[in-house]
Amino acid sequence: xxxxxxxxxxxxxxxxxxxxxxxxxxxxxxxxxxxxxxxxxxxxxxxxxxxxxxxxxxxxxxxxxxxxxxxxxxxxxxxxxxxxxxxxxxxxxxxx
Numbered sequence: 001x002x003x004x005x006x007x008x009x010x011x012x013x014x015x016x017x018x019x020x021x022x023x024x025x026x027x028x029x030x031x032x033x034x035x036x037x038x039x040x041x042x043x044x045x046x047x048x049x050x051x052x053x054x055x056x057x058x059x060x061x062x063x064x065x066x067x068x069x070x071x072x073x074x075x076x077x078x079x080x081x082x083x084x085x086x087x088x089x090x091x092x093x094x095x096x
Contacts, residue, residue, distance in 0.1 A: 006052065014052030018044045 006014075022044040031037060 004057065007055070007058065010052040010055045013055050014048040017051040018048035021047050 022040060025040045025044060026037070029036065029040065031040065
């Protein structure tokens with residue numbers, strides 16, 4: 001199975017999550033030991049990966065050909081008198 005490539009949005013959200021969550025966890029925990037920093041880094045990377053994977057992937061759109069008008073066979077014939085009379089009339093003009 002071929003894995004889909006990550007989108008720019010996934011990179012952006014994941015990277016921002018890793019950076020900000022690392023800073024927040026380091027400031028909140030006030031750790032300065034090596035194992036504590038490593039644990040914070042692993043947690044931030046995991047969180048960033050989860051956020052990046054939950055960003056919705058753009059769906060594949062299928063383009064369908066929609067005719068801009070009905071085919072000539074489906075059209076109703078219009079009487080010439082209706083076209084000429086209706087061209088310049090307003091709603092009041094028809095009522096009078």
